[in-house]
Amino acid sequence: MEQKFKNDAITPRDQDFAKWYTDVCKKAELMDYSDVKGFIIYRPYGYAIWEEIRNYLDKKFKETGHENVYMPLVIPESLFNKEKEHVEGFAPETLVANIGGEKKIEDPLIIRPTSEVLFTSFYARIVNSYRDLPKLYNQWCSVVRWEKTTRPFLRGSEFLWQEGHTLHLSEKEAREETLQMLDIYDNLGRDVLAIPFVKGRKSEKEKFAGALETYSIEALMHDKRALQSGTTHYFGQGFTEAFGVKYLDKDGKIKYPYQTSWGVSTRLLGAIIMVHGDDNGLVLPPYVAPIQVVIVPIRYQDEKVKNACEKLLKDLTKLGIRTKLDISDHTPGWKFSEYEMKGVPLRVEIGPRDLATNQITYVKRVNNQKITADLNDFELAVPTLLKEIHQEMYQKALKFLNENIYEVHSYEELKDVVNKGGYAKVCWCGDEECENKVKDDTTATSRCMPFEQDLFEEKCPICGKKAKYVIYFAKAY
RNA sequence: CCGGAUGUAGCGUAGCUUGGUAUCGCGUCAGUUUUGGGAACUGAAGGCCGCUGGUUCAAAUCCAGUCAUCCGGACCA
Numbered sequence: 001m002e003q004k005f006k007n008d009a010i011t012p013r014d015q016d017f018a019k020w021y022t023d024v025c026k027k028a029e030l031m032d033y034s035d036v037k038g039f040i041i042y043r044p045y046g047y048a049i050w051e052e053i054r055n056y057l058d059k060k061f062k063e064t065g066h067e068n069v070y071m072p073l074v075i076p077e078s079l080f081n082k083e084k085e086h087v088e089g090f091a092p093e094t095l096v097a098n099i100g101g102e103k104k105i106e107d108p109l110i111i112r113p114t115s116e117v118l119f120t121s122f123y124a125r126i127v128n129s130y131r132d133l134p135k136l137y138n139q140w141c142s143v144v145r146w147e148k149t150t151r152p153f154l155r156g157s158e159f160l161w162q163e164g165h166t167l168h169l170s171e172k173e174a175r176e177e178t179l180q181m182l183d184i185y186d187n188l189g190r191d192v193l194a195i196p197f198v199k200g201r202k203s204e205k206e207k208f209a210g211a212l213e214t215y216s217i218e219a220l221m222h223d224k225r226a227l228q229s230g231t232t233h234y235f236g237q238g239f240t241e242a243f244g245v246k247y248l249d250k251d252g253k254i255k256y257p258y259q260t261s262w263g264v265s266t267r268l269l270g271a272i273i274m275v276h277g278d279d280n281g282l283v284l285p286p287y288v289a290p291i292q293v294v295i296v297p298i299r300y301q302d303e304k305v306k307n308a309c310e311k312l313l314k315d316l317t318k319l320g321i322r323t324k325l326d327i328s329d330h331t332p333g334w335k336f337s338e339y340e341m342k343g344v345p346l347r348v349e350i351g352p353r354d355l356a357t358n359q360i361t362y363v364k365r366v367n368n369q370k371i372t373a374d375l376n377d378f379e380l381a382v383p384t385l386l387k388e389i390h391q392e393m394y395q396k397a398l399k400f401l402n403e404n405i406y407e408v409h410s411y412e413e414l415k416d417v418v419n420k421g422g423y424a425k426v427c428w429c430g431d432e433e434c435e436n437k438v439k440d441d442t443t444a445t446s447r448c449m450p451f452e453q454d455l456f457e458e459k460c461p462i463c464g465k466k467a468k469y470v471i472y473f474a475k476a477y
Numbered sequence: 478c479c480g481g482a483u484g485u486a487g488c489g490u491a492g493c494u495u496g497g498u499a500u501c502g503c504g505u506c507a508g509u510u511u512u513g514g515g516a517a518c519u520g521a522a523g524g525c526c527g528c529u530g531g532u533u534c535a536a537a538u539c540c541a542g543u544c545a546u547c548c549g550g551a552c553c554a
Contacts, residue, residue: 018548027488037545093553114554148478148552155554208554216554228554267554298513333514351513361513443550477554 010341013279017223024273025152028282028342038150038157042266045342048290050160050266054140056192056287057162057264060184066136066164071118073141074109080117083242089209090114093145095157111144116210116235116261119165120243123257130169130249133257134177138164153270154227154477161265167245167257171236174258178234181262182215185230193268194285194393195219195275196401197229198423198472200448205432211261212236218447218472220401221274224421226447226474229271232262270477275397276366282343283365285393286386293382294344295325296335298351308350312360312378321382340365345389346382350375366393405472411461414473418444423474427467429460437462438473447472 010027011019025031030046042050058068074097081087090113098108112118123135140162147157164181168174182199189195197217207214211233219229237256240246249255276283286292293316297309309325316323324344326335332349339347349361355375362371362381366389373381404422408414417424419442428434428446435446449471460467 016548022547033546035545089553143554145553149550151547159554161554231554263554265554296513300512329512331512331514331516333512333516335515336513337515349513353513 010279010281013222013277020277020279021270021274022152024277024282024341030269030273030282031152033152036157038147038155040152040156040158042160045290046269049269049272049284049288052288052290053188053192053264053268054162056188057184058140060187061138061162061164064136064180064184066138066166069137069139070141071112071115071122071139073112075112075115075117077108077110079121080110082117082121083210083239086116086210086239090145093147095144095146112141113143113145114261114263115139115141115143115163116165116239117243119261120239120245120259123165123167123240124243124245127167127245127247127257129247130255132247133167133169134173135167135257136164136177137166138162151270151477153266153273156266159265159267161263163263164261166260167240168260169249169257171258174236174260175234178213178215178232178260178262181232181260182217182230185217185232185262185264188264189217189219189229190394192285192287193272193275194390194397195229195271196394196398198226198401198405198448198450200450200472202231202448203430203432203435203446203471205435206446206448208233210235210238212238216448218474218476219271219275220404220423220474221271221477222277222400223274224404224475226423226472226476227267227271227274228447228476229268230262230264233260235259235261276393277343280337281341283393284343284345286345286390289343289345290322291324291339291342291344292322292386293324293346293348294335294339295323295348295350296332296339297325297327298332298349298353300327302352304355305350305352308355308360308375312348312350312375315378316382319379319383321386336363346385364389364392366396407456408461409457414438414461415442418442418473418475421475423447423472426461426471426473427455427457427459428469428471429463429465430468431460431463431465434460434462442475444473444475447474447476 010023013020029043031043032041034041094113095111096108098105142158142160144158147155150156166177186197186199189197197219199217202214202216213234214231216231217229218226221227239259240256246254246256295309297305299305313323313325345365347363354360358375359372360375405425406417407425408417414424414426438444449469453470455467457467
């Protein structure tokens with residue numbers, strides 16, 4: 001049996017994690033490669049996951065007063081060059097168009113790697129009065145970064161994301177916005193993706209080009225490497241001054257607004273795969289799963305089975321549960337494996353044997369637990385099981401995260417932790433030199449400084465100077 | 478961008494050393510019997526051997542270049 005299906009088997013997760021990852025991406029039909037390096041095809045099953053994330057976030061954004069807009073794909077190079085730090089951060093990875101029709105374009109067009117300058121230059125034209133603020137804009141789009149090393153979802157030359165860009169009257173309000181959006185991302189993990197994050201502020205070295213402060217949520221993958229999963233930035237007035245965004249305030253003075261930006265991308269799909277997946281393939285958290293429940297009939301030609309399946313499909317769909325009834329010619333065993341690989345959270349088996357006692361069999365993808373229950377109780381049972389599955393997945397991931405955070409007290413310990421994987425929680429002096437040293441010695445980088453700054457050591461274990469911040473170091477994607 | 482590996486049907490592969498028109502399995506299609514953990518039999522279809530150029534009477538095979546993917550490093554969401 002095992003021999004027979006060797007060809008399309010997924011590489012075992014702990015044998016070769018990278019290969020396992022790409023196997024899952026392709027075999028669960030999330031994506032495919034295109035003809036251009038780093039540009040992937042989002043297949044319906046993968047794209048649907050992104051749509052669920054988008055639906056959830058879009059609702060949250062609107063609830064907090066944001067509006068969607070759409071900005072152009074291209075930025076004139078001359079405009080892009082206006083903010084020095086920002087340009088220096090992105091210049092090495094831009095794709096530039098300089099031919100239009102058959103003529104050379106004198107001011108070449110940069111395919112947006114992010115849209116700070118587009119938003120800011122637009123804001124410069126529409127913001128004149130304190131009455132025009134705040135401006136709370138967001139856009140769903142794709143951006144292009146000319147990456148050297150690419151991997152599906154984790155690092156692409158083009159990726160899908162949302163980018164929020166806001167302007168505020170006061171520093172306080174802008175800082176609150178930055179943290180509010182970070183919380184929305186954190187809640188997305190907790191309530192939808194079943195992914196717990198480590199969150200906090202980035203060091204000077206790791207913050208976004210042009211930002212005064214960057215915050216991030218960081219997930220821990222199964223191979224114990226960190227994945228930056230979302231960022232929010234506080235810009236202060238750097239961009240608004242550079243682009244001349246100014247308004248006349250109540251007091252008759254000309255002022256510059258305070259700015260933020262924030263984004264999450266299709267990289268989250270990578271996080272879902274690498275946090276929850278196992279040797280049988282994908283394991284999807286119920287609230288983003290394109291198919292939440294799959295009904296596998298056994299002996300579909302049996303009238304009783306057919307009727308029960310069709311009724312259940314109809315009733316569950318009516319309840320708003322994304323349900324699929326697979327009546328294809330494959331054997332039940334094939335279907336079991338197929339939907340396990342595709343990570344469907346809950347499977348329902350209906351056969352003559354079940355129906356004889358008016359029962360159905362539920363199987364949870366996350367732990368393969370089988371539950372036999374009365375057919376008529378589905379209305380309560382299915383939503384309850386989905387919720388349970390979500391909780392179990394979250395708790396499992398949380399346990400894994402907590403087991404892989406280590407407070408370290410010496411440099412040897414720090415190196416040890418990051419080398420074997422996981423977060424080293426360090427009392428750090430704040431000097432970039434120490435970050436560089438860790439990176440040189442281990443390739444690990446600082447991830448973020450948690451909001452709870454309970455220093456547990458006097459001295460920085462890297463240099464021996466006075467410790468100022470609690471910070472996480474880890475090897476990251 | 479640097480180092481290593483790979484590219485033959487939808488997938489996994491044989492053939493390459495020593496040039497002669499491509500092997501096998503899975504999948505696909507048709508039919509029959511099947512169906513509680515990846516069904517069986519019979520028959521059929523499916524190939525610019527990644528791409529471009531060179532050597533040769535002849536290239537999957539030899540040579541050069543190029544593109545893509547994977548792994549490791551440097552760089553970044």
